[in-house]
Amino acid sequence: MKPVRKAIFPVGGLGTRFLPATKALPKEMLPVVDKPLIEYAVEEARAAGVEEFIFVTGRGKSAIEDHFDNHQELERTLTERGKETELGLINGSKLQPGQIAYVRQMSPLGLGHAVWCARNLIGDEPFAVLLADDLIKSDKPTLVEMVEVYEEHGGNVVSLMEVPHEHTSRYGVVTPGAMKGELVEIEGLVEKPDPADAPSNLAIVGRYILQPQVMTYLGEGKSGAGNEIQLTDSMLELVGQSPFHGLRLSGRRFDCGNKVGFLEAGIAFGLDRPDMGAELRDRISALLSE
Numbered sequence: 001m002k003p004v005r006k007a008i009f010p011v012g013g014l015g016t017r018f019l020p021a022t023k024a025l026p027k028e029m030l031p032v033v034d035k036p037l038i039e040y041a042v043e044e045a046r047a048a049g050v051e052e053f054i055f056v057t058g059r060g061k062s063a064i065e066d067h068f069d070n071h072q073e074l075e076r077t078l079t080e081r082g083k084e085t086e087l088g089l090i091n092g093s094k095l096q097p098g099q100i101a102y103v104r105q106m107s108p109l110g111l112g113h114a115v116w117c118a119r120n121l122i123g124d125e126p127f128a129v130l131l132a133d134d135l136i137k138s139d140k141p142t143l144v145e146m147v148e149v150y151e152e153h154g155g156n157v158v159s160l161m162e163v164p165h166e167h168t169s170r171y172g173v174v175t176p177g178a179m180k181g182e183l184v185e186i187e188g189l190v191e192k193p194d195p196a197d198a199p200s201n202l203a204i205v206g207r208y209i210l211q212p213q214v215m216t217y218l219g220e221g222k223s224g225a226g227n228e229i230q231l232t233d234s235m236l237e238l239v240g241q242s243p244f245h246g247l248r249l250s251g252r253r254f255d256c257g258n259k260v261g262f263l264e265a266g267i268a269f270g271l272d273r274p275d276m277g278a279e280l281r282d283r284i285s286a287l288l289s290e
């Protein structure tokens with residue numbers, strides 16, 4: 001079984017749900033406390049053993065490239081001033097030369113299309129996909145848990161969470177088969193079903209481990225829900241070909257593509273920080289009691 005060494009980060013979206021902030025700033029660069037969303041996703045992939053980081057970008061996303069680059073002037077200044085802590089903070093976003101690649105999604109045709117744009121960099125290896133908008137707070141990084149499932153069962157693994165039945169039309173939803181603890185065999189998948197047609201209320205969180213065969217189906221370019229090329233539709237083709245499991249999320253997922261979800265994430269991550277949690281708690285209490 002080949003290890004999961006590569007990860008795709010689709011970051012080409014226009015971020016229309018976050019205007020005006022995203023007029024010139026990629027939404028993936030919005031910070032939760034003090035770290036951009038994309039850096040959380042990269043850290044998670046790194047913890048899971050990923051060695052090659054593939055960003056599927058679009059127009060106006062150069063700030064992401066700059067963020068993962070060396071910033072020699074800043075580093076020199078921080079070194080001269082003995083700012084070790086700050087140096088440590090910027091080193092967290094550094095990857096080795098050649099570990100990171102960018103490919104353009106030239107038209108916004110959907111998540112499936114974005115993933116397909118990376119096909120030549122993926123080749124014949126299994127790969128992970130991480131959607132930075134789905135920020136997860138958990139003791140153990142979600143992709144680390146998923147890689148453990150992959151190492152035991154092979155095939156494909158997605159992260160799952162229960163959602164209110166009336167929200168199924170916002171997500172990819174699975175038809176669950178046998179369940180064992182947090183592990184769910186997947187018998188089917190459908191993108192954004194009406195609650196009346198949804199096979200369950202188990203929704204896909206933006207974390208995937210997929211076999212490279214999915215690229216062949218994506219290449220057919222069929223439009224699905226919302227008239228977009230959906231990753232979910234091509235994943236369905238893999239069911240029955242190779243093992244397909246869902247792993248229920250052990251942490252909490254924040255929808256950072258949504259303004260309230262993003263604010264909630266900032267508060268949750270801030271409250272958890274030893275350097276500011278107590279003060280933030282006091283200030284939130286004060287605000288709430290006004």
Ligand code: G1P
Nearest residue numbers: 111134171172203204205206232
């Ligand atoms: C995408 C996927 C969907 C998944 C969701 C998780 O949808 O297509 O299957 O449930 O991410 O956030 P999007 O949020 O891009 O519409």
